[in-house]
Amino acid sequence: MKKVLHKLVYVSFITILSLALAVPANAKSPDxxxxxxxxxxxxxxxxxxFAEQNADRQIRPASLTKILTAIVAxxxxxxxxxEMTVSREAVYDIGRGGxxxxxxxxxxxxxxxxxxxxxxxxxxxxxxxxxxxxxxxxRREYMDMMNRRARELGAxxxxxxxxxxxxxxxxxxxxxxxARDIAIMARHAMTIPEFRKIVATEYYEDMPATNKHDKWDxxxxxxxxLWYDNTYPYTVNGMKxxxxxxxxKTGYTAAAxxxxxxxxxxxxxxxxxxxVMHVMTVNKVYGYATExxxxxxxxxxxxxxxxxxxxxxxxxxxxxxxxxNILDLVTESELCIALPVQxxxxxxxxxxxxxxxxxxxxxxxEKGDVIGTIEYVSDGTILGKVNLIAARTVYRAPGTMTAMDxxxxxxxxxxxxxxxxxxxxxxxSGFVMLRMVLRxxxxxxKKKRYEYRYYRGPNG
Numbered sequence: 001m002k003k004v005l006h007k008l009v010y011v012s013f014i015t016i017l018s019l020a021l022a023v024p025a026n027a028k029s030p031d032x033x034x035x036x037x038x039x040x041x042x043x044x045x046x047x048x049x050f051a052e053q054n055a056d057r058q059i060r061p062a063s064l065t066k067i068l069t070a071i072v073a074x075x076x077x078x079x080x081x082x083e084m085t086v087s088r089e090a091v092y093d094i095g096r097g098g099x100x101x102x103x104x105x106x107x108x109x110x111x112x113x114x115x116x117x118x119x120x121x122x123x124x125x126x127x128x129x130x131x132x133x134x135x136x137x138x139r140r141e142y143m144d145m146m147n148r149r150a151r152e153l154g155a156x157x158x159x160x161x162x163x164x165x166x167x168x169x170x171x172x173x174x175x176x177x178x179a180r181d182i183a184i185m186a187r188h189a190m191t192i193p194e195f196r197k198i199v200a201t202e203y204y205e206d207m208p209a210t211n212k213h214d215k216w217d218x219x220x221x222x223x224x225x226l227w228y229d230n231t232y233p234y235t236v237n238g239m240k241x242x243x244x245x246x247x248x249k250t251g252y253t254a255a256a257x258x259x260x261x262x263x264x265x266x267x268x269x270x271x272x273x274x275x276v277m278h279v280m281t282v283n284k285v286y287g288y289a290t291e292x293x294x295x296x297x298x299x300x301x302x303x304x305x306x307x308x309x310x311x312x313x314x315x316x317x318x319x320x321x322x323x324x325n326i327l328d329l330v331t332e333s334e335l336c337i338a339l340p341v342q343x344x345x346x347x348x349x350x351x352x353x354x355x356x357x358x359x360x361x362x363x364x365x366e367k368g369d370v371i372g373t374i375e376y377v378s379d380g381t382i383l384g385k386v387n388l389i390a391a392r393t394v395y396r397a398p399g400t401m402t403a404m405d406x407x408x409x410x411x412x413x414x415x416x417x418x419x420x421x422x423x424x425x426x427x428x429s430g431f432v433m434l435r436m437v438l439r440x441x442x443x444x445x446k447k448k449r450y451e452y453r454y455y456r457g458p459n460g
Contacts, residue, residue, distance in 0.1 A: 030295040032288050038179040038278050041292045043300070043338045044187055044263065044271035046383065050296055050338075055180040058157055059278050062251030063099065063123045064177070064259050065165030067185050068146050068158075070116055073131050074192050076145070080113040084134050086126075094125035095166030095253070101219065103127070109210040120195070121204045122219040123250060125164035132163040139163065153188050155181035167255050183275045186248055186261045190273070199247030199263075202226045222250040224286060225262055232290060234266070234297040236341055241267045243297050248273075258285035264293050268302040270338045299341055305351070305376050306335040306386050312374055313357060313388070320363040321395040327361065329371050332387040337376070339383075351378045357388065363396040 030051050032039065038054040049055070088105040101124045103110070112131065119127035132142035143160060150158045158177040167175055189195045199221075207216035221227075223245075231242040243264045251259035259277040266272075274292040279285040311328045318325070339351075357372035365371075372388040 030288075030291050032291060034279070034284070034288075036278060037276060037288060039288065039292060040179045040183040040273075040275045041296050042183045042187060042273045042275070044190060044273050045338065047184070047187060048338070048381065048383075049180075049183075050272075050300060051292060052180070054278075056157060056178050057278075058176040058178055060167050060175065060253065060256035061165055061177040061182060061277065062167065062253045062256035062259050063125075063165045064182050064249055064251040064261060064277075065160055065163065065175070066119050066123065066128055066251075067182070067189050067249055067261070068150060068155075068160065069128050069131060069163040070120055070195055070198075071185065071189050071192065072142070072145050072149050073112065073116055073135055074194055075149075076135060077112055080111065080116075080194070082112045082134070083108070084110045084112060084115055084130050086110065086130055087133055090129035090133055091126050093129060093166075094164065095168040095172070097168070097254075098125040098164065098166050099123045099222075100126050101216070102213075103130070104212040107210050107212040109208050111208075114207060116194075117198055117201070117204050117206070118219065120198050120249065121201055121221045123222050125166060128162075128164040150181070150185065153184055155184045157181050158185075165251060165253070165256075167253050179275045179277050182259075182261060182277070183273055186263070186273050186275065190247065190263055190271075196247065199223075199249065200226070202230075223247070223260075223262070225290070232264075232293070234294050236298055236301065241297070243267070243272075243293060246271070252282070258282050260285045260289050262289045262293065264297075266297045266301075269336070270297070270300065270302045272296040300338045301341050302336045303339045304334060304336050305384065306331045306333075306374070308332065308334045311391070313355060315357065315361050315371070317365060317394045318360060318362045319397055321397045325363075325394070327365060327371075327394055328391040329357065329388040330391045331374065332370070332389045335376065335384045335386050337383045339378075351376055351383065353377070355388075363394045365390045365394040367391065367393045 030041070032053065036054070038057050038059060039052065040049060040055050041051040042049055086103060086105055086107045091103060091105045094100050099122070101118055101122055103124070103126050112134065115127040115131050118124045119131065129139065132139045136142035136145060139162070142163060146160050146163065147158070150160070155177070158181040159174060160177070161172060161175045165175070166172055202221050204219040207219070209215060225245040230245040232245070234241055234243060243266045245262060245264045247263045249261045256278070258279045258281065260275075262274045264272055264274075272293055274289045274296070276285050276288045276292065279288060308331055310331045312331060313329045314326050315329060316325055317327045354375040354377055355372060356375070361371060367390055369390045370387045371390055373385050374388055375385045376383045
């Protein structure tokens, strides 16, 4: 009966989502009528923003806080199997009505890996506290680590005072972030393999038996877009496709409302991150998130700007051996970027290229040497950059000197000059000393002659 009820709830939930998906593909902006909602749609590869509203308004993030808690834990932990100490404060300081799984004070046998999974999948507040208390001297110190990491990532409008996102106490008043900052943190988090694996998990069933629990019930992800079937439809130029939800985090408090971050990958490999915050009902937050993703996948696609090995420019190589001094510069790798969908499926017309190639290229040049770069730019924004490498080896003509030869010759000349100067100084010093000795001998002889001339003996 319980499974049937869950299935009915899920069907109703998907029906609501389908209404959000039934929007014309040529819409210029997402169909989100609520002007108070804060949202961002970001390209995961480049960090470019495809749609936004109230993106920099500072609001309560609720459990989206745990994205940063996990980043700091995964980047600073030496061992995910480190056993956790569970304090009474960690268990009880979870806020009124705060999400928890019933971990008890003094419980043993739980690892850091267990706590990160429980925190991200089931959004357990006590797990966030336990992580902070075990990876730093105090929770206050862990919050310093989190706020410092947020600034390093570019989330400059974020400040957290606790690791869970609770906001029911007076001391939680200064806990805030923005939709843009959350997107920035989520994008970085999804580059961490362990984080990415955890947030894509529908059920967590690896909680160990402890001194307080013989067993644990399976913990289901609070992200409903991962339930049952995590693929959702979109249409491009009349063709039907599906994107796959790959994570990442839910968040709710009475003060914050419903918050949601979703990552998804389209059939062409484009990955988007949708952040929706400050929504009053759970169904609407999911509807708005899927609307953002639909808008993104139907209006943007991965398009190839460069093939690997494509000739971009030919340059003259100075001091090359023989007459063949023309060198092709080719792209080191391919470059695919999310761009607006075109009717013919081609890249946007307003993309320009900027070459950075030295004015003089001298032999010798090895095949594969990086000679310059090519940037692809749209409306002043750099979409991507590819190295330009030498397509072949160019040898140096006999009798010519490379910069290294010249430098070596200069060094040798300097050394010879130093030796010559040293010998001159030694010779000069020897000459001076010889003169001093000779003068001393001469004076001594004169003195003896003088004494001989005037000496008359004892009877004198």
